Amino acid sequence: xxxxxxxxxxxxxxxxxxxxxxxxxxxxxxxxxxxxxxxxxxxxxxxxxxxxxxxxxxxxxxxxxxxxxxxxxxxxxxxxxxxxxxxxxxxxxxxxxxxxxxxxxxxxxxxxxxxxxxxxxxxxxxxxxxxxxxxxxxxxxxxxxxxxxxxxxxxxxxxxxxxxxxxxxxxxxxxxxxxxxxxxxxxxxxxxxxxxxxxxxxxxxxxxxxxxxxxxxxxxxxxxxxxxxxxxxxxxxxxxxxxxxxxxxxxxxxxxxxxxxxxxxxxxxxxxxxxxxxxxxxxxxxxxxxxxxxxxxxxxxxxxxxxxxxxxxxxxxxxxxxxxxxxxxxxxxxxxxxxxxxxxxxxxxxxxxxxxxxxxxxxxxxxxxxxxxxxxxxxxxxxxxxxxxxxxxxxxxxxxxxxxxxxxxxxxxxxxxxxxxxxxxxxxxxxxxxxxxxxxxxxxxxxxxxxxxxxxxxxxxxxxxxxxxxxxxxxxxxxxxxxxxxxxxxxxxx
Numbered sequence: 366x367x368x369x370x371x372x373x374x375x376x377x378x379x380x381x382x383x384x385x386x387x388x389x390x391x392x393x394x395x396x397x398x399x400x401x402x403x404x405x406x407x408x409x410x411x412x413x414x415x416x417x418x419x420x421x422x423x424x425x426x427x428x429x430x431x432x433x434x435x436x437x438x439x440x441x442x443x444x445x446x447x448x449x450x451x452x453x454x455x456x457x458x459x460x461x462x463x464x465x466x467x468x469x470x471x472x473x474x475x476x477x478x479x480x481x482x483x484x485x486x487x488x489x490x491x492x493x494x495x496x497x498x499x500x501x502x503x504x505x506x507x508x509x510x511x512x513x514x515x516x517x518x519x520x521x522x523x524x525x526x527x528x529x530x531x532x533x534x535x536x537x538x539x540x541x542x543x544x545x546x547x548x549x550x551x552x553x554x555x556x557x558x559x560x561x562x563x564x565x566x567x568x569x570x571x572x573x574x575x576x577x578x579x580x581x582x583x584x585x586x587x588x589x590x591x592x593x594x595x596x597x598x599x600x601x602x603x604x605x606x607x608x609x610x611x612x613x614x615x616x617x618x619x620x621x622x623x624x625x626x627x628x629x630x631x632x633x634x635x636x637x638x639x640x641x642x643x644x645x646x647x648x649x650x651x652x653x654x655x656x657x658x659x660x661x662x663x664x665x666x667x668x669x670x671x672x673x674x675x676x677x678x679x680x681x682x683x684x685x686x687x688x689x690x691x692x693x694x695x696x697x698x699x700x701x702x703x704x705x706x707x708x709x710x711x712x713x714x715x716x717x718x719x720x721x722x723x724x725x726x727x728x729x730x731x732x733x734x735x736x737x738x739x740x741x742x743x744x745x746x747x748x749x750x751x752x753x754x755x756x757x758x759x760x761x762x763x764x765x766x767x768x769x770x771x772x773x774x775x776x777x778x779x780x781x782x783x784x785x786x787x788x789x790x791x792x793x794x795x796x797x798x799x800x801x802x803x804x805x806x807x808x809x810x811x812x813x814x815x816x817x818x819x820x821x822x823x824x825x826x827x828x829x830x831x832x833x834x835x836x837x838x839x840x841x842x843x844x845x846x847x848x849x850x851x852x853x854x855x856x857x858x859x
Contacts (some may be wrong), residue, residue, distance in 0.1 A: 447806060447818040448819045448820070449819075450819065450822070541612075541613055542556055542614055543556045543557060543558040543680070544634075544684060545633045545685055546617065546633070547630055547633060547688075548619075548630040550573075550628070551573070552571065552572065552573040552628070552630070553572040553685075554569060554572070554619065554630050555681055556568070556580075557569075557570060559677055559678060561677065562675050564579055564595075565579075566579045566580055566581065567580040568580070572846070578591045578595060578603075581598045588605070589607075590604050591604065591605065591621065603620055604618075605618070613634075614632060615632055616630060616632060617630060633688045635656060635688060636654070636687075637653070637655075638653050639652060639653075640724070642720060642724035644717050644720045645716045645720065646699070649696050650697075651695060651721065651724075652680070653692070653694050653728075654687045655692045656691070656692065657687075660729070661730070662730070663691055663692070663731070663736070664694065664730075665686070665691060665725075665738060666693075666694045666695075666718055666721045666722050666737075666739065666751075667679075667683060667686075667693050667694065668714065668738065668740045668741065668745075668747050669695070669742065669743070669744045670741070670742055670747070670767075671698050671708045671711060671714050671743065671744075672708055672743060673697065673698065673701035673708055676697075680695075685848045686739075686851075688848070689849055689852045692730070694724070694725050698713075698714050698717070699714075699717065712750070714751075715754065718751035718755070719751045719754040719755040722751065722755040723755065733758070734758055736758055737757045737759040737760060737761065737855070738751055738752055738757045738760050738761070739761040739851075740760070740761065740762050741765070742767040743767055743772070745762045746772050748760065749762065749778065750774075750778075752782065753778075756784070757784065758785075758858070759786070759787070760786045760787070761854075761855075762789065763789045763791065763847065764788070764798055766792035766793060766794050766823075767792075770798060773801060779805070779808060782814065783814070783815075786815065786817070787851060788805055788816060788818045789821060790802070790819065790820045791847065792822070793823050795822050806818065821847065821850070
């Protein structure tokens with residue numbers, strides 16, 4: 366009872382205090398007219414608005430910059446000296462011989478569907494229901510999708526349009542996988558279409574690490590794995606995941622055990638086309654490769670030798686040249702298109718090379734003052750003979766292990782070369798060319814021939830050299846440093 370009485374007295378006391386405070390505050394009363402009056406004469410001047418300065422654009426990080434499509438050529442080479450590049454022996458790896466009883470390679474399908482239609486398991490068909498007029502197609506049949514054992518049959522304009530779009534725009538040739546890819550660390554990675562060769566698959570060649578591996582298809586159509594050596598697939602030491610844009614392969618993701626980070630090499634899309642020109646015995650089919658952009662670049666007719674070579678391996682070489690700003694025209698020797706190939710000799714190859722040079726010199730994007738001949742390996746003797754018939758602006762002779770020094774012309778024929786010649790001596794057996802080098806140096810120093818001699822021993826590992834064999838040498842020729850040297854010399858010609 367006492368507690369309730371104290372609460373009531375406390376509330377009464379606070380109420381009395383609040384009323385006293387309200388009565389002590391007095392405000393002058395305002396009439397409604399005074400509340401509606403507004404003084405429009407005293408308008409404060411607006412403060413000027415000062416715009417904030419635009420922030421300076423942040424510098425683009427180095428990792429986000431794309432590499433140029435054409436690599437810059439290095440400084441010109443000296444024309445009166447013999448250049449010997451570093452020939453330090455690379456670290457040797459355990460030899461990995463090719464399997465002797467390996468079955469013949471089965472070519473992969475040329476066209477890959479990105480989203481193939483799937484076959485569903487058979488199900489009991491439900492009882493047909495009468496379809497309304499809105500559910501009927503133009504031909505009077507229902508707009509449904511019937512699932513059968515042999516595939517999916519679509520009805521309706523929408524389904525037909527979808528299948529046509531998927532077939533026309535979302536399928537591409539597997540040849541798109543091959544090409545030259547450039548990474549941010551100045552690494553050139555070549556994907557070579559060697560499915561019709563002894564390798565039986567796509568090859569990946571790293572020009573920086575000088576490694577050669579075969580790609581094994583792993584998951585879907587885009588993911589391939591890399592093994593520890595050329596002919597071994599296990600254990601997996603890396604992977605390549607191709608990334609498509611529309612119907613073209615633009616780049617891939619490279620992950621290997623050797624690197625801590627993933628690389629994203631970008632494909633260099635050189636311009637390629639099928640052409641034909643008149644030869645001594647009729648029309649000759651050829652392949653023409655040009656740099657990605659611009660005109661007015663130099664060009665060469667590439668002579669790889671009288672033997673028949675796989676077009677995918679030759680294409681890898683010409684793409685490397687075009688990536689460095691050099692157009693390349695290639696053709697197969699006579700007799701290579703027959704059921705039983707019987708290639709012609711050096712004389713016939715030289716005649717066809719001279720005809721190919723006439724076509725190249727007349728091309729509007731090249732011109733006679735920038736057209737030359739490139740002899741590679743066994744093709745050097747034919748290139749030298751064709752140079753005497755066609756009078757090119759320059760000649761490149763790339764001497765490799767696949768060429769026998771006894772097949773080279775005599776001193777008199779070499780002395781007749783009064784045009785600039787770039788002698789690139791490479792491979793693992795450069796010592797066998799010492800007599801020829803002494804002859805070339807004597808012609809250069811005494812008879813003032815415009816010979817530039819570069820000795821570039823192959824830095825490829827023993828594993829790659831054994832995988833190539835005695836006559837292949839194509840992977841070695843794909844190396845972009847050879848193309849860079851040649852383009853540097855060509856651009857230095859006056």
